[in-house]
Amino acid sequence: MAEKKVIPNDKQVVSVTPNIEALLMKAVENNVPIETMEKLMAMRDKLKAEWAKEAYYTDMANLQAELPVIQKTHPAGDDDFNYKYAPLDAILKAKNGNEKTVKELIRDYGFSYSHDAAYESDPPAQVVTCIITHKEGHSEKNIFRSPIDSGGRMNVIQKNASALTYGKRYTFQNGFGIVVGGEDDDAQSVGFEKEPETVPEVPKSAPKRTAEDKKAETQAILGEIKEILEDDVFIDLDRTKARQQAKKAQNNGELRSLKYQLTTEKMNRYNQIADEKLGDKDMETPTLLNESAFDAE
Numbered sequence: 001m002a003e004k005k006v007i008p009n010d011k012q013v014v015s016v017t018p019n020i021e022a023l024l025m026k027a028v029e030n031n032v033p034i035e036t037m038e039k040l041m042a043m044r045d046k047l048k049a050e051w052a053k054e055a056y057y058t059d060m061a062n063l064q065a066e067l068p069v070i071q072k073t074h075p076a077g078d079d080d081f082n083y084k085y086a087p088l089d090a091i092l093k094a095k096n097g098n099e100k101t102v103k104e105l106i107r108d109y110g111f112s113y114s115h116d117a118a119y120e121s122d123p124p125a126q127v128v129t130c131i132i133t134h135k136e137g138h139s140e141k142n143i144f145r146s147p148i149d150s151g152g153r154m155n156v157i158q159k160n161a162s163a164l165t166y167g168k169r170y171t172f173q174n175g176f177g178i179v180v181g182g183e184d185d186d187a188q189s190v191g192f193e194k195e196p197e198t199v200p201e202v203p204k205s206a207p208k209r210t211a212e213d214k215k216a217e218t219q220a221i222l223g224e225i226k227e228i229l230e231d232d233v234f235i236d237l238d239r240t241k242a243r244q245q246a247k248k249a250q251n252n253g254e255l256r257s258l259k260y261q262l263t264t265e266k267m268n269r270y271n272q273i274a275d276e277k278l279g280d281k282d283m284e285t286p287t288l289l290n291e292s293a294f295d296a297e
Helices: 017-029 036-066 088-093 102-108 156-176 186-190 211-229 238-247 252-278
Strands: 002-008 011-015 074-079 083-087 111-121 124-132 138-145
Touching: 017 036, 036 102, 036 124, 036 156, 036 252, 088 156, 102 111, 111 156, 111 238, 124 156, 138 156, 156 252, 211 238, 211 252, 238 252
Parallel strands: none
Antiparallel strands: 002 011, 074 083, 111 124, 124 138
């Protein structure tokens, strides 16, 4: 039975991956032209990537809805300045209202994570990357440049370890959207002072989006939709209805959903064409869209 996936606009899409795999096997058995095989394989890879990305964002949104606000309980500092912060192990053990720990929630929603680091000498810093991977295969990176304390309170190894620990914690928090209650003063351990000019830079993976950025993204999605519709499997009526839907879209999320539906419909039509070429009239080809992008208004 085909697996159902949920996309952001709450419409159900049935995965055609099992059908594509069966179709590819049938194509190999019947020695179809290499051009047809290449098209089928390219479309399969594209759809798998699209589904994996949609699953990542859907599960990440659901995970964030259940994550608790983390409290700072770990004391640090000296006689001149005392403060509290939330170390990474405490974040992972924190529980939400249902007594689920952050670590358990991450696992339940199919996520795993790892850290990578690189040393930069000018100025000295540990560049830490948190790689978050979803069970469907999509992964994303969160990068943080953690300066190394130039003061004399620690030896060289301790300074690097402190910067690395700080970077790991912040890339983890940013990557999963974890909120820590109050201001975290643990930047003191890597040489940050409280003055605004020394506040850590915003991670590269989370830049502030401007109106121009959103407009450019809109144009890019519309260009991709136009490219999809140029395929010969679509007729002029399909293109007209798709353009009407694009004009009614309220945001880029709805445009991406339309692009996803068109890509899936395109694959469905290729399946039907390939079935006819292979002469297998009994092979089941499921209807992909419960609510078609091409239904009459």
